Amino acid sequence: MCNVNKNNSMNRKDNPAGRLLLILQKSQKIDPAKKMREAWAEIFEVDSDNTSEILRNLGLLHQLPSEIRNQVYSIDGEDHDLYLDKISRVENALSNINLKARWKNFKETIDEATLTELKFCSKLLSKKSEFRTIDKKDREDLLKRIQDLKNEMSDFNINEDLRRAIFDKLSEIERAIFDYRLTGGVLIKKEVESALANVVVRALNQDESLTRKLLDLFAYIAATITVGEHSYQLAQKITQLLNP
Numbered sequence: 001m002c003n004v005n006k007n008n009s010m011n012r013k014d015n016p017a018g019r020l021l022l023i024l025q026k027s028q029k030i031d032p033a034k035k036m037r038e039a040w041a042e043i044f045e046v047d048s049d050n051t052s053e054i055l056r057n058l059g060l061l062h063q064l065p066s067e068i069r070n071q072v073y074s075i076d077g078e079d080h081d082l083y084l085d086k087i088s089r090v091e092n093a094l095s096n097i098n099l100k101a102r103w104k105n106f107k108e109t110i111d112e113a114t115l116t117e118l119k120f121c122s123k124l125l126s127k128k129s130e131f132r133t134i135d136k137k138d139r140e141d142l143l144k145r146i147q148d149l150k151n152e153m154s155d156f157n158i159n160e161d162l163r164r165a166i167f168d169k170l171s172e173i174e175r176a177i178f179d180y181r182l183t184g185g186v187l188i189k190k191e192v193e194s195a196l197a198n199v200v201v202r203a204l205n206q207d208e209s210l211t212r213k214l215l216d217l218f219a220y221i222a223a224t225i226t227v228g229e230h231s232y233q234l235a236q237k238i239t240q241l242l243n244p
Helices: 016-027 036-044 051-073 080-084 087-095 112-126 136-155 160-178 180-204 208-225 228-242
Strands: none
Touching: 016 036, 016 051, 016 112, 016 180, 036 051, 051 080, 051 087, 051 112, 051 180, 080 112, 087 112, 136 160, 136 208, 160 180, 160 208, 180 208
16 A cells, blocks of 8 residues: 655645635736636636637536535534625626636626635635645646556456446546646545445456555545545545455
8 A cells, every 4th residue: 555645735725715716816817808718718727719628617616606605604603704705706707707708807806805705714614624735746646647557457357348447437537636626635535436436346356456556546546635534534445445
């Protein structure tokens, strides 16, 4: 089992307010004269001609205010409205996007008070988060490890149905990592747990070396995205499969 030290990110927790804040901070640095399509493409790091991908990312972004509201209300003993006073302003801005318009139309709806409120909200939600904040280098490392295992798949003695199922599950984890800046660690964890329940159990009966590689990869991902007892709990699930 791998041993991953991620202490450098222990104090930075992933949460929806923090993710929305980073997106909106980035939005304020974009030239207001740009077209809306080009600006969102820059933020999402996709081709400006790829309308479906821009819209897909906007759909994920639009979910963040609701996630923030739900998580804040789940915390007892707090003045919820203090943290949520400006969130409807963001929702309205995201609901009135015209990709043909100029960027200034969106940029001017996000004021400093909104960003400040999100900073406080992120600090609050960070206290309850089980997920680390992972940077671009971490994400690239995870994607490389997944691709390396994909490249090795032909070496293992498994049937084609299982091979295809493993490829599909690894691709779903890849997509969750690509979407991390919008969906965070929770979706990555969900996809890893789905893979554990579906393909790893099947692999146990066909190729032990492949099973160990899958579990080692998932253990590394778990150590990268989660913190403390949450990382331990996910690691325990993996260890139980590795040593039945």
